[in-house]
Amino acid sequence: MDINVVNALTYEDFVKLFGNVVEKCPLIPAAIWSHRPFKDLADIEAHIKEFIHSLPDSGKEGVLRCHPDLAGLDLQSGTLTRESQEEQSQAGMTTLDSAESLQMYRLNTEYKERFGFPFVICARLNSKADIVRQLSERLKNDRAAERERAVEEVTKICSLRLRNIVLSDIQTKL
Numbered sequence: 001m002d003i004n005v006v007n008a009l010t011y012e013d014f015v016k017l018f019g020n021v022v023e024k025c026p027l028i029p030a031a032i033w034s035h036r037p038f039k040d041l042a043d044i045e046a047h048i049k050e051f052i053h054s055l056p057d058s059g060k061e062g063v064l065r066c067h068p069d070l071a072g073l074d075l076q077s078g079t080l081t082r083e084s085q086e087e088q089s090q091a092g093m094t095t096l097d098s099a100e101s102l103q104m105y106r107l108n109t110e111y112k113e114r115f116g117f118p119f120v121i122c123a124r125l126n127s128k129a130d131i132v133r134q135l136s137e138r139l140k141n142d143r144a145a146e147r148e149r150a151v152e153e154v155t156k157i158c159s160l161r162l163r164n165i166v167l168s169d170i171q172t173k174l
């Protein structure tokens with residue numbers, strides 16, 4: 001995908017195309033649109049990261065709260081976004097047995113009670129075993145460290161989603 005094509009998109013088409021690069025946060029692409037023209041995809045990514053990092057703690061936590069639980073209710077009821085469905089499926093979250101589902105439910109619940117936002121990890125870069133291990137490990141962090149850790153995962157998810165868009169035919173997304 002040519003960056004000139006992206007730079008020529010209307011605001012509406014830009015948000016339609018990049019609206020979910022950060023889960024359920026179309027405000028983020030809407031905000032960075034004003035930085036056009038972008039040099040390349042890395043430039044778009046840098047603006048998104050800068051925007052997220054510039055948010056106050058409450059804003060960062062808000063971004064985290066837009067994420068569905070891994071192997072949670074949205075997955076069970078078929079209400080995940082297309083991107084999240086693909087990612088969770090790739091990490092084996094859609095084929096958990098009942099003991100694994102219960103373990104994820106308990107850990108997710110404990111995590112949300114401790115931090116007040118859901119556990120977020122880039123599912124495409126982690127196996128089922130990695131996810132369970134990291135969920136248990138990260139429960140030991142303090143809130144500020146964990147917020148930053150989780151935001152880092154949001155940026156990894158965003159990078160892969162951006163790459164996916166670029167590698168696929170732009171026309172099919174509009």
Ligand SMILES: NC(=O)N[C@H]1NC(=O)NC1=O
Nearest residue numbers: 084087119120121122123
């Ligand atoms: N909670 C959480 O990590 N959710 C996600 N991770 C990911 O890669 N896609 C998601 O929706």
